[in-house]
Amino acid sequence: MKKIIIDADPGIDDSIAIMLAAGLSHFDILGITIVSGNVCVDKGAVNALRLSKFLKKDFNIYKSNPNPLVKELINAEDTHGEDGLGETYLPYEDREVKDGAVDFIIENLKKDEVTIFALGPLTNIARAMEKDIDAFKCARIISMGGNFKSFGNMSPVSEFNYYVDPEAADYVIQNSPNPIEIIPLDVTRKFVLTPNIIALMKSINKDVADFLENITNFYMDFHLKYENIIGSVINDPLVIMAHEFPEYFAKEKYHADVVCDGKARGMLMVDEKDFLKKEKNIILYRDIKTFPVWKNFIEILTAGEVDEEMLERIL
Ligand code: RIB
Ligand code: CA
Numbered sequence: 152m153k154k155i156i157i158d159a160d161p162g163i164d165d166s167i168a169i170m171l172a173a174g175l176s177h178f179d180i181l182g183i184t185i186v187s188g189n190v191c192v193d194k195g196a197v198n199a200l201r202l203s204k205f206l207k208k209d210f211n212i213y214k215s216n217p218n219p220l221v222k223e224l225i226n227a228e229d230t231h232g233e234d235g236l237g238e239t240y241l242p243y244e245d246r247e248v249k250d251g252a253v254d255f256i257i258e259n260l261k262k263d264e265v266t267i268f269a270l271g272p273l274t275n276i277a278r279a280m281e282k283d284i285d286a287f288k289c290a291r292i293i294s295m296g297g298n299f300k301s302f303g304n305m306s307p308v309s310e311f312n313y314y315v316d317p318e319a320a321d322y323v324i325q326n327s328p329n330p331i332e333i334i335p336l337d338v339t340r341k342f343v344l345t346p347n348i349i350a351l352m353k354s355i356n357k358d359v360a361d362f363l364e365n366i367t368n369f370y371m372d373f374h375l376k377y378e379n380i381i382g383s384v385i386n387d388p389l390v391i392m393a394h395e396f397p398e399y400f401a402k403e404k405y406h407a408d409v410v411c412d413g414k415a416r417g418m419l420m421v422d423e424k425d426f427l428k429k430e431k432n433i434i435l436y437r438d439i440k441t442f443p444v445w446k447n448f449i450e451i452l453t454a455g456e457v458d459e460e461m462l463e464r465i466l
Contacts, residue, residue, distance in 0.1 A: 152179040154263045156256060159387070160188025160271030160312075161198040163231050163370045167363065167452075168270055168387035169199070173206045174451045175395065181259050182211035184252035188271035188315055189227045190235035192217045198236050200243035205362060215252035215275045219316035221411075227311060230373045237369035253278045260286040266394065269294040270387040272312045277319035280326050288328050293390045296320060297409075297419030298336040299435060305417060310336050313409050314417030321409035324432050330404060332434045334389050335419065338400070341439055342389055345382035346371075347465040348445070356453035363452070392444050393436060401438040404431040442466060 155178050159165040172178050185195040192214045199212045218224050232238035256279040259265055269276055269292055280287055296312035297320075298304075305314035313320040324331050344367060352360035370383040378384065393400050406429040410418040421435060445466060449457050 154179045154265045157268045158184045162189035164385045164387040165270045171391045184213045186271040186275045187217045189231040194235045196248040201241040212248045213252035213255045220318040232369045237366045257283045257286045264289045266291040268390045272316040273319040273323045274316045277322040293332040301337040309417030317411040317417045334436045338436045339386040343382040344385045355455035399440040402436045407433045
């Protein structure tokens with residue numbers, strides 16, 4: 152079994168990533184730690200409970216200090232809806248969600264080799280590193296965040312997760328004992344969930360596809376308005392897919408910093424030409440083979456089989 156922790160700000164695409172992880176039987180999901188981002192931690196925790204109910208999985212869920220290390224808290228309810236799940240207000244079992252996400256991360260990293268799927272701002276990871284950096288000696292961290300050659304989604308140069316808490320992103324990148332693996336918008340923008348893909352999924356597993364359609368409708372409207380596309384960029388699931396299918400992704404090691412203040416706040420500044428001659432502290436994903444990733448993505452979520460010719464036609 153592969154021990155994993157999902158640190159997330161659910162969030163529509165975070166939720167799809169959690170659905171994927173739950174569909175992989177070799178994952179031992181130690182827990183879901185909630186960070187403020189798309190919505191504040193309290194709403195994120197409720198959405199984790201909603202997924203727990205839909206997936207019939209009794210996840211360990213932990214909340215955290217809702218505030219970024221330095222910056223004022225902001226959210227993305229304009230993109231993910233007031234409830235953070237496309238204003239679907241799905242049912243959930245109202246059980247207590249404990250605080251203590253940071254200590255949960257540290258305790259589990261000290262016990263085992265754990266992979267952290269970081270799907271939101273890196274606030275919890277940074278606080279855990281500040282508290283016990285040695286715990287991270289054997290940890291693998293794959294983060295959805297940043298943008299390289301592609302435009303940002305919070306400013307011309309910055310992506311939401313790293314914009315919300317740039318100090319946390321920079322702290323994690325500069326202090327992690329192992330290079331942080333980063334999947335930027337450059338890659339995720341190539342992976343767009345369209346109505347045709349949802350229709351194909353309905354032909355395999357209607358319940359899962361209906362759930363996916365239900366939580367992404369609001370998201371699709373946002374994408375039509377602001378990214379001028381029919382469909383939605385589902386960023387976070389690619390963190391899971393990159394872990395499972397590395398052969399379908401291209402990546403490079405670089406030195407990077409995150410700009411914390413001023414006009415470029417949140418920018419992942421990648422030293423592509425090794426100008427600074429500094430240690431290469433990130434592994435940046437650069438490209439994706441979308442066909443095989445879509446095929447496996449759909450098959451994991453639906454627990455069914457994809458007709459490859461049909462998929463070719465709709466991609
Ligand atoms: O910029 C996209 C990222 O910010 C995704 O992780 C999304 O869920 C939000 O957290
Ligand atoms: Ca997220």
